[in-house]
Amino acid sequence: MNMFRIIKEELGNIITAFITPLVALLLLGYVYSNVFVENIPYGIFDNDNSALSRNIISQLQNHPGLDVIYYAESESDLEEAINSKKINAGIVIPKDFSIDMAMKKSPNVMFLIDDTNMLIGGNALSYSGSVIGTLNAGVQMKMMQGNNMYDSVVKSTMGTFSYAERLVYEPQGGYTRNMLYTIAPVVMQMFFLTKFSLPLLKRKKKEFVTIKFKSKQFIMSVLDIIVRTLIISTVSVIASFTGLFIIRKLFDLPLRGDILIYAVLMYAFFFSLMAISFVFAAFIDNAAYFEQGYLMLNMIFVLLSGVAYPLYMMPENLVRWVKVFLPIIHVAIPLKALNLKAIGWDVVLPYLNSSFKYTVFWLIVGVSSYSISIAYKRYRALDESKEEVEDDALVSIN
Structure with missing residues (x-):
């Protein structure tokens, strides 16, 4: 041989x-070198037009993962923009949102997500949720302080129950990669x-x-x-x-x-x-x-x-x-x-x-x-x- x-x-x-x-x-x-999905086209329908809603919009605009390019005139307008692929996700801030928040009525915002691409849709939902979650914690702290609670008591109250997220092996979460x-x-x-x-x-x-x-x-x-x-x-x-x-x-x-x-x-x-x-x-x-x-x-x-x-x-x-x-x-x-x-x-x-x-x-x-x-x-x-x-x-x- x-x-x-x-x-x-x-x-x-x-x-x-x-x-x-x-x-x-x-x-x-x-192709998959960028493990983070950024600049997702995003839309907003603000039916409250209050200082709180404008703060939410500002935080969404500053988020690196979202690109706020569409401001809808109605909820159906926002849905149409998602269906026509102008944007991939959006948020609806309801009327009297800030008033209900001040009255402690636990108002809700609504996320509209195009999940035909689950990678983009999942990240858009995660980014939106992180913004609202952060603002929610800040609002709760201010409301406690407004009830004459000391800062140390507020911090201990907010920290009574907390969780930490730890992703092992692959913290970037690059599933596709x-x-x-x-x-x-x-x-x-x-x-x-x-x-x-x-x-x-x-x-x-x-x-x-x-x-x-x-x-x-x-x-x-x-x-x-x-x-x-x-x-x-x-x-x-x-x-x-x-x-x-x-x-x-x-x-x-x-x-x-x-x-x-x-x-x-x-x-x-x-x-x-x-x-x-x-x-x-x-x-x-x-x-x-x-x-x-x-x-x-x-x-x-x-x-x-x-x-x-x-x-x-x-x-x-x-x-x-x-x-x-x-x-x-x-x-x-x-x-x-x-x-x-x-x-x-x-x-x-x-x-x-x-x-x-x-x-x-x-x-x-x-x-x-x-x-x-x-x-x-x-x-x-x-x-x-x-x-x-x-x-x-x-x-x-x-």
């Missing part, structure tokens, strides 16, 4: 395996199946038809598959880690955990991909149809990986079947947890165990079906050769 010959033959795949995840990660890392941990295996899975493993096994199937099992040539062909798989897997692991490392330096994407655990997870992922590739190679003759079908289902793989939507929220039967058929589900969740939480082997081992079971199961099914397809093609080839011999014999007799 000539290693240099293999590398030369796989040079195109090696370059593609390195560039594809690198480009995808850098591009999406740049954290999908980058899943993009790496998704992109590599697409390349590995469509451009490497399936074409390789289809090409090897033609060789296996013409050689005997257990022969030296057969053993060398099997070793050739193993070596090529290890080469492409190694290049892909290096490329994906390099991409994540660059994003960490440029865009502060959290990158924690043991690099050895990362490598083991990714190698286990590629072995599982190779196992199921035998099944595809056994039944698929036209790789173009497979590639088209895969591209159609690619987004489904992302949504079912357990990162975009948690597994415990999915139906149990769906999760069971997803774990049987999709290899990415065994790597996406631990890969994200590794980078965000720096999990250890005790957490990773159950995922590696499930990935190992997946690989063994599909390797048995895949190699069996692959061998049967080779035997069938060999039988067809022998049958066709016999027919040709018989035809030649008839021609010679005639």
Whole structure:
């Protein structure tokens, strides 16, 4: 076996395996580099026109996350502005709001949010709520002071019950940006199946038809598959880690955990991909149809990986079947947890165990079906050769 010959033959795949995840990660890392959603188009309908309502408007205008660009003349006007996409959110300050506040009637303001984009809608609601919550605390303090309460008593009263918010692992809350941990295996899975493993096994199937099992040539062909798989897997692991490392330096994407655990997870992922590739190679003759079908289902793989939507929220039967058929589900969740939480082997081992079971199961099914397809093609080839011999014999007799 000539290693240099293999590398030369796989040079195109090696370059593609390195560039594809690198480009995808850098591009999406740049797109999601700004983890905070700011300057959300915002509207206001002030039906009170009091000093308190003007103070609320001033605070909303000064908030960096909101861009107050629309002042409605009525509540329906504000709703129409949201429906027409002029703004993404707004606030309605009701009539006699300040009077009701002074009378301690607990008046309410109303937020109107366009939640068709939950990322923008959620942030707009959070920003609006923080402004109103801050003003509410200030108004309560002034009302207590107006009732001849000492400042020390007011502060102790306001602080009798309080809470502190602490976001662990990822305080920025960059949910969308954290999908980058899943993009790496998704992109590599697409390349590995469509451009490497399936074409390789289809090409090897033609060789296996013409050689005997257990022969030296057969053993060398099997070793050739193993070596090529290890080469492409190694290049892909290096490329994906390099991409994540660059994003960490440029865009502060959290990158924690043991690099050895990362490598083991990714190698286990590629072995599982190779196992199921035998099944595809056994039944698929036209790789173009497979590639088209895969591209159609690619987004489904992302949504079912357990990162975009948690597994415990999915139906149990769906999760069971997803774990049987999709290899990415065994790597996406631990890969994200590794980078965000720096999990250890005790957490990773159950995922590696499930990935190992997946690989063994599909390797048995895949190699069996692959061998049967080779035997069938060999039988067809022998049958066709016999027919040709018989035809030649008839021609010679005639």
